[in-house]
Structures are given as C-alpha cells and as structure tokens.
Amino acid sequence: MATIILKSKEDIRIRRGHPWIYDNEIARVEGEPEPGGEVEVRDARGLHVGYAFFNPNSKIRARVYSRTAKKADEEFFVRAFEAAWKWRTFCFGEPAIERRMSLRLVYGEADSVPGLIVDGFVGATGTEGLWLSVQFLSLGVEMRKAEILKALRSVFNPDGIAERSDAPVRALEGLPESVGVLWGSVPERIVIEENGALFEIDLLGGQKTGWFLDQRANRATAAKYVSRAQWADSPNKAIGARVLDMFCNQGGFSVLAAKAGAASVLAVDSSHDALALLRKNAALNSVSDRITIVEANAFDYLRDLEKMGQRFDLIILDPPAFAKNRAALDGARRGYKELNLRAMHLLERGGVLVTFSCSHWFSPEMFDAVLADAAFDSNRRLRILEERTQDLDHPILSGYDESRYLKCRIVQVV
Numbered sequence: 001m002a003t004i005i006l007k008s009k010e011d012i013r014i015r016r017g018h019p020w021i022y023d024n025e026i027a028r029v030e031g032e033p034e035p036g037g038e039v040e041v042r043d044a045r046g047l048h049v050g051y052a053f054f055n056p057n058s059k060i061r062a063r064v065y066s067r068t069a070k071k072a073d074e075e076f077f078v079r080a081f082e083a084a085w086k087w088r089t090f091c092f093g094e095p096a097i098e099r100r101m102s103l104r105l106v107y108g109e110a111d112s113v114p115g116l117i118v119d120g121f122v123g124a125t126g127t128e129g130l131w132l133s134v135q136f137l138s139l140g141v142e143m144r145k146a147e148i149l150k151a152l153r154s155v156f157n158p159d160g161i162a163e164r165s166d167a168p169v170r171a172l173e174g175l176p177e178s179v180g181v182l183w184g185s186v187p188e189r190i191v192i193e194e195n196g197a198l199f200e201i202d203l204l205g206g207q208k209t210g211w212f213l214d215q216r217a218n219r220a221t222a223a224k225y226v227s228r229a230q231w232a233d234s235p236n237k238a239i240g241a242r243v244l245d246m247f248c249n250q251g252g253f254s255v256l257a258a259k260a261g262a263a264s265v266l267a268v269d270s271s272h273d274a275l276a277l278l279r280k281n282a283a284l285n286s287v288s289d290r291i292t293i294v295e296a297n298a299f300d301y302l303r304d305l306e307k308m309g310q311r312f313d314l315i316i317l318d319p320p321a322f323a324k325n326r327a328a329l330d331g332a333r334r335g336y337k338e339l340n341l342r343a344m345h346l347l348e349r350g351g352v353l354v355t356f357s358c359s360h361w362f363s364p365e366m367f368d369a370v371l372a373d374a375a376f377d378s379n380r381r382l383r384i385l386e387e388r389t390q391d392l393d394h395p396i397l398s399g400y401d402e403s404r405y406l407k408c409r410i411v412q413v414v
C-alpha cells in the first residue's frame with residue numbers, strides 16, 4: 001500500500017478527529033497510489049495515523065476513513081452503515097427501528113465514510129416503501145459505487161436508490177455531476193410523514209437530496225411558538241399568530257405552523273418548483289386556506305413588506321449558505337445582517353424570530369454578533385430563548401468543524 005508521510009505536526013489535527021489532509025501538509029508520498037485508491041497515512045516520525053482515500057486532483061489530497069481498517073471494501077461499508085444505523089436507532093428509538101421515519105442514514109465524514117451522504121425516505125400511506133437518495137461527493141466513494149450500492153442494499157433493503165451527485169463540490173474532486181436512478185425504481189413523487197404532517201417530495205428533481213431532513217426538530221420547535229405568539233403585543237391577539245416563513249422551500253416550517261394554529265402564514269421562496277410542491281403540501285395537510293405563497297427574492301420582498309406596513313408575530317429565516325468559503329465571509333455577514341435587521345423591523349414587539357445560518361464557515365460567534373448588531377440598529381432588545389443546531393441524524397464530530405454547520409437562534413424581540 002502506498003504511504004503518505006505528513007509534515008511535522010500536521011498529524012495533530014488529524015489525530016484530533018479531522019479527516020482531511022491537504023496537499024500542503026504532505027512531506028512526501030511513497031509508492032504510486034491510484035487516484036481514489038487507499039493509502040496509509042504516517043506522521044513525520046513514521047508512526048501510523050490512519051488509512052485514507054487518495055485524490056491527486058483535489059486540494060483535499062486524502063480523506064481518512066479509518067484508523068484501523070485497511071481496505072474500504074464492501075464489508076467495510078456494511079460495517080460503517082450498520083454502525084450509522086445503530087447510532088440513529090439509539091437517538092430516535094422506536095420510530096427509526098420500525099422504519100417509519102425518514103432519516104439521514106449516512107452523514108459522510110461524521111459517519112466515517114468520507115464524501116458519502118445517504119438520506120432514507122420512508123413513504124407514508126399510498127406510497128409505502130423505502131427509497132435512498134445518495135450523494136457521492138469524493139473520488140474515493142465515487143470509485144466504490146458498486147460496493148457501496150451492494151452494502152446499502154444489504155443493510156437497508158430499500159426499494160430504490162436515487163443518485164443526487166449534482167452538488168458543486170463534485171467539481172473540486174474532479175468529478176462531473178450525475179443524477180439518476182442507480183438501482184431498483186424510484187417513483188416520481190413520494191409522500192413522507194414528518195412531525196405528524198405529510199410532505200410530497202421529489203427525490204430526483206428537488207433541491208439537494210429532495211428534502212432538508214436536518215430541520216426536522218427545528219420545524220417542530222418553531223411550530224411550538226405559534227401558540228405563544230399570544231404573548232406578543234399584537235393588535236390581533238385574539239385572531240392568532242401571523243407567521244412569515246422566509247426561504248420556505250417546500251413548506252416544512254409553513255405547514256407545521258399552519259397546523260399549529262397560525263391565523264396566516266406567508267411563505268416566500270425564489271424557487272418556482274419548490275413552491276409548486278409547497279402548494280401540494282398545504283393541500284395534503286388541509287391548510288391551503290391559511291398559507292399564502294409568494295415567489296420572490298427575499299431581500300427585495302422583506303423591503304416591500306416593510307413599505308406595506310406589514311407586521312408578524314413569528315418569523316422564520318432559513319437562508320441558503322451565504323459563506324461557501326472563508327473569502328465569502330464579509331458578504332455573508334452583510335447578507336445575514338440585512339435579513340435579520342429587516343425581520344426585526346417586521347416583528348410585533350414580543351414577537352419571535354427563528355433564524356438560521358447553515359454555513360459552517362460562519363461561526364456561532366459571528367452569527368450572534370450579527371444578531372446583536374441587527375438588534376442595535378433596529379433599536380430592539382433580544383431575549384435569546386433557544387440556541388439550537390441540526391437534528392441528531394446529522395451527527396457532529398469533535399475535531400471536524402465542518403459537521404457543526406447549522407446554527408439556530410430563537411429570539412424574542414422586546
């Protein structure tokens with residue numbers, strides 16, 4: 001097996017749990033590793049660090065998949081998937097065990113399979129079955145597709161497997177985008193159940209893997225605040241909460257808020273396709289009469305709402321990742337500030353803001369600072385009610401900050 005020798009001290013970060021080895025951290029390569037092949041990683045003194053996938057065409061030259069397992073073969077993947085499943089049944093208990101719950105089954109590096117994302121979607125009444133939506137985001141897993149498919153089938157026994165390798169990060173690994181059915185059959189539409197509501201999703205055409213599973217618990221939590229909006233100094237207290245769901249996608253937050261008794265939900269997104277699914281989801285849950293759907297750019301529309309003198313009791317702000325790298329941080333700061341400032345203007349005194357940032361580059365400290373700045377500029381005070389993150393099927397690995405990406409702050413504007 002070819003060997004990568006790290007420069008002095010470059011093993012520390014890896015030994016603390018970070019699985020990526022950058023090109024400039026390598027002192028030398030012994031042997032001739034194949035692109036995507038397995039290599040042993042050693043520190044500057046020659047001591048074993050782990051085994052990794054090698055990619056000569058990526059800045060991330062190697063990704064550690066194990067400290068002890070030499071070969072990443074079918075058996076390796078079976079063991080990794082079983083371990084990932086065991087962890088999810090530990091976290092979610094019965095619903096997961098009985099396979100009634102749609103879950104992220106494999107979360108890449110955080111589940112020891114660098115670059116592999118597997119979401120499992122369980123069809124509710126009428127579309128029973130289990131379908132997997134998979135992203136191959138590193139050369140190592142791309143080259144082992146056949147073994148991975150076999151292992152997925154033997155561990156999860158799905159009815160079909162869809163590939164959603166249309167993420168831009170594929171280009172950084174030297175890979176083209178690829179979408180399609182990899183195995184079995186995948187229905188055009190599947191209806192899943194989440195938090196007691198039904199959602200129709202499109203595995204091959206929706207954004208990312210078809211549905212954002214990481215927000216499951218946050219959607220339920222946001223819905224809880226619908227009834228508490230009665231504490232807001234709202235002139236229409238008796239009528240019920242007016243909710244704004246900005247960046248609503250297919251309505252995960254909107255539908256739950258409406259089901260929780262919101263008087264009205266204004267759902268805004270720039271994606272026509274996502275909104276078409278939201279319309280169906282509202283109907284599926286019999287809440288169409290209380291959800292108003294608007295296709296618009298969030299930045300423009302927030303300004304329009306302010307001009308129109310609109311007010312809300314609960315606002316959800318779930319924008320896409322503004323900072324995709326360190327260089328984008330300043331722009332991201334401005335973007336988050338603008339959105340949160342506008343939202344604070346639109347909230348009734350006592351109203352609640354559920355606000356997110358999903359780029360790991362934008363640290364919790366940066367996000368909190370932006371919220372404090374926005375509060376200052378809007379002449380409001382914030383009471384921080386909850387600090388939350390992604391749901392448990394997206395495990396956070398100590399030492400690997402990329403897995404600590406979603407920040408959620410629930411604040412009351414007083």
Ligand code: SAH
Pocket residue numbers: 207212215247248249250251252253268269270271274296297298299318319320
């Ligand atoms: N809240 C959603 C997930 C949001 S993902 C859920 O619970 O599932 C981010 C969403 O922002 C996507 O649906 C995308 O279409 C939308 N989006 C991206 N840029 C936008 C913009 N400038 N204005 C409005 N929507 C935007």
